[in-house]
Amino acid sequence: MKRICLLGATGSIGRQTIDIIKNNPGDFVLVGVTCGKNIEELNKILTEFPSIECYSIQDEENFVKVNSSKKGYCNNQGILKVIENSKPDLVVNALVGFVGFVPSVFTLENKIDLALANKETLVVGGEIIKSCLKKNKAHLYPIDSEHVALAKCLQGKKKKDIKRLILTASGGSFRNLTRDELKGVTVEEALKHPSWSMGNKITIDSATMMNKGFELIEAKYLFDFEIDNISILLHDESIIHSLVEFNDHSFLADIGPADMRIPISYALYGKNRHEGEYKSLDLENISSLHFRKFDVKRYPCVSYAYKAINIGGSLPCVLNASNEEAVYAFLNHQISFLEIEEIIEMMLSTHRVIDCPSVEDLVYVDSLTRKLVKEEIERRKQ
Amino acid sequence: MKRICLLGATGSIGRQTIDIIKNNPGDFVLVGVTCGKNIEELNKILTEFPSIECYSIQDEENFVKVNSSKKGYCNNQGILKVIENSKPDLVVNALVGFVGFVPSVFTLENKIDLALANKETLVVGGEIIKSCLKKNKAHLYPIDSEHVALAKCLQGKKKKDIKRLILTASGGSFRNLTRDELKGVTVEEALKHPSWSMGNKITIDSATMMNKGFELIEAKYLFDFEIDNISILLHDESIIHSLVEFNDHSFLADIGPADMRIPISYALYGKNRHEGEYKSLDLENISSLHFRKFDVKRYPCVSYAYKAINIGGSLPCVLNASNEEAVYAFLNHQISFLEIEEIIEMMLSTHRVIDCPSVEDLVYVDSLTRKLVKEEIERRKQ
Numbered sequence: 001m002k003r004i005c006l007l008g009a010t011g012s013i014g015r016q017t018i019d020i021i022k023n024n025p026g027d028f029v030l031v032g033v034t035c036g037k038n039i040e041e042l043n044k045i046l047t048e049f050p051s052i053e054c055y056s057i058q059d060e061e062n063f064v065k066v067n068s069s070k071k072g073y074c075n076n077q078g079i080l081k082v083i084e085n086s087k088p089d090l091v092v093n094a095l096v097g098f099v100g101f102v103p104s105v106f107t108l109e110n111k112i113d114l115a116l117a118n119k120e121t122l123v124v125g126g127e128i129i130k131s132c133l134k135k136n137k138a139h140l141y142p143i144d145s146e147h148v149a150l151a152k153c154l155q156g157k158k159k160k161d162i163k164r165l166i167l168t169a170s171g172g173s174f175r176n177l178t179r180d181e182l183k184g185v186t187v188e189e190a191l192k193h194p195s196w197s198m199g200n201k202i203t204i205d206s207a208t209m210m211n212k213g214f215e216l217i218e219a220k221y222l223f224d225f226e227i228d229n230i231s232i233l234l235h236d237e238s239i240i241h242s243l244v245e246f247n248d249h250s251f252l253a254d255i256g257p258a259d260m261r262i263p264i265s266y267a268l269y270g271k272n273r274h275e276g277e278y279k280s281l282d283l284e285n286i287s288s289l290h291f292r293k294f295d296v297k298r299y300p301c302v303s304y305a306y307k308a309i310n311i312g313g314s315l316p317c318v319l320n321a322s323n324e325e326a327v328y329a330f331l332n333h334q335i336s337f338l339e340i341e342e343i344i345e346m347m348l349s350t351h352r353v354i355d356c357p358s359v360e361d362l363v364y365v366d367s368l369t370r371k372l373v374k375e376e377i378e379r380r381k382q
Numbered sequence: 383m384k385r386i387c388l389l390g391a392t393g394s395i396g397r398q399t400i401d402i403i404k405n406n407p408g409d410f411v412l413v414g415v416t417c418g419k420n421i422e423e424l425n426k427i428l429t430e431f432p433s434i435e436c437y438s439i440q441d442e443e444n445f446v447k448v449n450s451s452k453k454g455y456c457n458n459q460g461i462l463k464v465i466e467n468s469k470p471d472l473v474v475n476a477l478v479g480f481v482g483f484v485p486s487v488f489t490l491e492n493k494i495d496l497a498l499a500n501k502e503t504l505v506v507g508g509e510i511i512k513s514c515l516k517k518n519k520a521h522l523y524p525i526d527s528e529h530v531a532l533a534k535c536l537q538g539k540k541k542k543d544i545k546r547l548i549l550t551a552s553g554g555s556f557r558n559l560t561r562d563e564l565k566g567v568t569v570e571e572a573l574k575h576p577s578w579s580m581g582n583k584i585t586i587d588s589a590t591m592m593n594k595g596f597e598l599i600e601a602k603y604l605f606d607f608e609i610d611n612i613s614i615l616l617h618d619e620s621i622i623h624s625l626v627e628f629n630d631h632s633f634l635a636d637i638g639p640a641d642m643r644i645p646i647s648y649a650l651y652g653k654n655r656h657e658g659e660y661k662s663l664d665l666e667n668i669s670s671l672h673f674r675k676f677d678v679k680r681y682p683c684v685s686y687a688y689k690a691i692n693i694g695g696s697l698p699c700v701l702n703a704s705n706e707e708a709v710y711a712f713l714n715h716q717i718s719f720l721e722i723e724e725i726i727e728m729m730l731s732t733h734r735v736i737d738c739p740s741v742e743d744l745v746y747v748d749s750l751t752r753k754l755v756k757e758e759i760e761r762r763k764q
Contacts, residue, residue: 152634156538161655166665233665245526245639247649248655249662252534255625262630273543273630280631283548283615284675293666 002266003058007079007086007103010041012199013094013117013143016261018045020268023277028268032086034079034095039065046070047209048311079103083110090268093118094143096201097324098317098366101125105359107133108140115267117143119241119322124317124362126221138236141267142222146215148263149241149254150223151271157189157244157252165225166243166251167215168235169294170194174337179298185337187330194236204327208340213305220309225310232302234292239281256279300341304348314354314365321369322347329377339380343373384648387414387470389461389485392423393614394523395476395499398643400427402650405659409525410650414468421447429454438464461657462483465492472650475500476525478583480699480748481708483507484677487741490514490522500523501596502706506699506744509604523649524604528597530604530645531623531636533653538625539634546635547607548625549597550617551676552576554589561680567719569712576618586709591720595687599698602691609691614684616674621663639663680693682723684745696736696747703751704729711759721762725755736739 009012014035021028030049033064034056036040046052046068056078057063065071073081076099083091083106091107092115093100099116105125107114109132116122123128133140142148146167153312154162176183190207191200195280198206205211219230233243241263243253256262257279265274296303301323308319326340335343347369351371354361390396396417403410412431416438417424428450436453438460439445448454453640455463458481465473465488473489474497475482482500487507489496491514498504504511517610525691528549536544551589555574556564572589573582579586587593592672594614614744615625623645625635639661647656678685683705690701708722717725729751738742 024467073608121391151631158655198454241632241637243665247657248638248644249641249657249658250534250623250636250644251663253622253635253637254632255635256632259631262632265630273628275629276631281633283625283633283673287673289673290669291665291669327528342556 001026002028002089002090002268003031003086003088004028004092005083005086006030006092006094007035007083007100008094008096008118009033009045010035010038011094011096013260013264014092015041017092017094017264018270020265020276022048023234024274026355031088032082034082035061043067052086054082054085070314075104075157080106080116081361083107083112088112090115092143092268092272093121096199097122098320101362104129105132108138111136111138113141115141115264119144119211120320122218122221123214124320124366125359126217126316127312127356128359128362130221132317140222140269141271142218143264143267144215144218144330145258145260145262145263146223146242148266150219150244150374152254152266153242153244153252155271157246161246161248162229163247164231165219165223165227166231166233166245167212167219168238168240168242169204169209169212169232170238171234171237171292172209172211173238174207175201182338183336187235187333190330190337195237198330201324201327204330204340205323207337208301208323210301210305210327210344211301212299212322213249213302214320216305217309227306232261232294233292236290237286239286239289242258255281255283260279260289294325301344304341304344309346311353312355313352314357314361315348317357317362317365318347318369319344319349321366324371325373325377327372329373334377335380347372347377383408383651384410384472385413385468385470386410386472386474387465387468388474388476389416389465389482390418390476390478390500391415391427392417392420393476393478395642395646395720396474397423397648398649399474399476401575402643402647403563405431406656407455410569413470413489415466415557418465419506425449436464438646444685458484464490465489465494470494472497474502474525474650478581478657480506480702483744484741486511487514490520490674493518493520494624495521495523495652497523497646500645501526501593501600501701504600504603505596506702506748507741508599508698509738510741510744512603521652522604523653524599524600525649527640527642527645528624529604530648532601532626532637534648535603535624535626535634537653539628543630544611546613547601547628548612548613548615548735549606549628550592550620550622550624551591551594552588552595552618552620553616553674554591556589563623564720565718569715572712572719576620582713583706583709586707586721586722588714589719590683590705590709591681592683592687592705592709592726594681596702598684598687599691609688614676615677616671618674619668619755621668621671637663637665637727652674683726684724686723690730693735694737696739696743697730697733699739699744699747700729700733700751700753701726704755705749707752707755707759711755716759717762728758729754
């Protein structure tokens with residue numbers, strides 16, 4: 001029986017994680033949850049799982065809306081309190097954004113295994129997480145469909161045989177538009193992802209392809225590969241979740257339905273496959289799979305990710321913070337789709353890089369970058 | 383330095399095996415070869431590889447054409463002499479037909495590793511080979527692209543996680559014809575395989591899909607799976623060489639160029655990948671992969687294979703012998719394409735099955751079946 005503490009319980013990954021826990025009561029017990037502002041959903045979870053020992057919400061003023069006698073915490077600090085006090089065997093970090101980084105470090109420092117859906121943890125603090133894992137005996141299990149696919153392809157293989165990792169990319173909601181055609185796109189159009197149903201932030205990151213840039217960085221740290229040995233391949237159907245190319249010119253590909261519960265299960269079961277009640281994939285009915293060359297000029301966010309990770313230090317933190325703020329500004333109709341890229345590029349080129357940043361350095365750089373982005377957006381409004 | 387004895391050196395697999403040995407002189411030394419009637423090619427091989435210690439040819443009267451002072455043998459017995467006297471570390475069995483069966487048994491009985499391209503070995507004598515492998519400490523390495531693909535997908539995986547093996551099939555030269563349209567097809571049309579360049583026998587087996595029926599049986603023995611957990615999927619491009627479906631509804635697929643030197647290398651290096659000078663596969667340029675449902679009614683030979691293996695005993699031997707004779711009769715313009723199936727079905731339904739046959743039993747059943755097929759063909763001519 002694995003005690004699970006779920007960070008970001010009301011989001012897309014959070015809800016699917018709960019679904020798996022619910023369907024496998026003999027394997028998991030939910031002992032702690034955190035959420036942002038969705039108190040209605042939190043109340044449902046607290047009612048459904050009497051096993052929950054404590055919870056955390058983002059804003060103190062929302063405590064009045066919570067129908068529970070369990071111990072409650074708030075703010076970013078509350079997330080750490082829930083991890084500490086629920087005494088989990090596994091923390092599932094399904095938080096969105098930089099806010100997920102410190103809880104990841106805290107989890108590993110406390111020698112607790114971490115199932116990671118929060119991309120920013122490795123993007124911003126890959127080196128710190130690497131040394132956390134070395135120092136403490138905790139495990140890190142990726143949840144992303146691409147990284148689970150790579151883990152499945154790499155399992156039992158020799159590193160010397162591997163030429164490169166290949167992340168597949170759907171191309172996002174605007175994959176059939178040219179750069180020129182991107183000028184007038186709306187938020188509503190951007191939120192229509194062709195193959196996955198995900199949260200708003202990641203759906204925009206998928207349209208700009210920053211999501212794939214983040215995944216490149218995550219893959220580097222998860223599998224200890226040089227960034228130059230990780231490629232991107234456009235693949236329309238999101239059926240091949242990623243591939244590994246071997247030195248003998250053959251590939252292994254992980255193929256499956258676009259159902260996040262499969263990779264989440266793999267992480268929850270500690271890199272073990274688990275038969276869930278999911279819809280199987282009928283390859284015969286899919287009838288064809290398509291590939292297209294990935295063009296980094298079409299998706300400059302990926303080149304920003306390459307630049308950020310190659311320079312390193314605090315620059316990936318700037319990449320993430322500027323992206324996060326710019327994406328939310330786009331979602332709030334404050335800037336256009338292409339301004340997301342402009343703002344990220346500007347922040348990257350003006351940042352003075354801190355080498356080997358500490359967690360505190362990164363928290364500072366994150367908040368400074370957000371401030372600068374907000375100022376830039378205000379300037380653009382005038 | 384691995385000493386290689388190559389059976390069937392002048393055929394398609396034989397020549398490609400020689401290509402690999404030639405390109406990796408630090409890893410392999412060719413010590414024995416056998417061939418059928420192609421003495422011209424044999425002479426070239428004997429000249430190119432002074433390391434060859436002995437050879438064998440099919441017919442005694444061809445000795446006069448061999449330009450070599452090395453020890454030569456002939457007939458089926460000569461194949462065994464070459465295995466015995468060349469003292470190999472690995473026998474590559476690239477013989478075509480039942481003639482390859484006894485040498486496979488002889489190799490394993492002599493505790494020599496066996497790289498197996500000869501399909502008939504496992505089709506006819508799967509149970510005998512299984513007990514040979516149990517008794518002796520020799521290894522069996524498949525050479526078929528499909529089985530190497532499965533081996534690569536299965537490597538490092540837990541058997542309990544696997545739902546089924548899926549053999550991909552191009553569908554052969556007549557894949558776009560209906561059963562009705564098969565009536566008038568010619569030998570020349572049948573020999574035009576859409577994706578692989580292979581010997582004549584296997585190209586016809588691919589058109590009737592008996593080849594896939596054989597591969598089902600081989601997969602059963604190679605990976606110890608029930609025949610009902612092995613499926614066939616039509617896949618036009620022959621780029622996905624086979625797949626494994628896991629219980630968590632995801633698949634692993636082996637993908638690569640249609641170049642037999644890749645699976646041959648994997649076998650020669652004892653299930654290790656080796657970087658050869660082959661053309662890489664550019665997935666972006668392939669642009670799409672297609673799948674179609676396999677319909678056993680369209681390809682009755684596969685149902686004959688299921689029937690033969692389900693009943694077992696000497697019946698798979700009848701399946702093979704009748705197929706072999708019928709295919710050669712078709713290639714010699716003695717019968718029509720659809721008569722291949724008719725003859726096999728007739729032989730299967732009239733055979734009195736011997737349970738747990740010995741090698742001698744199988745040699746007898748093989749020769750009896752061939753005689754019966756020849757008589758049937760004569761009868762049809764009248």
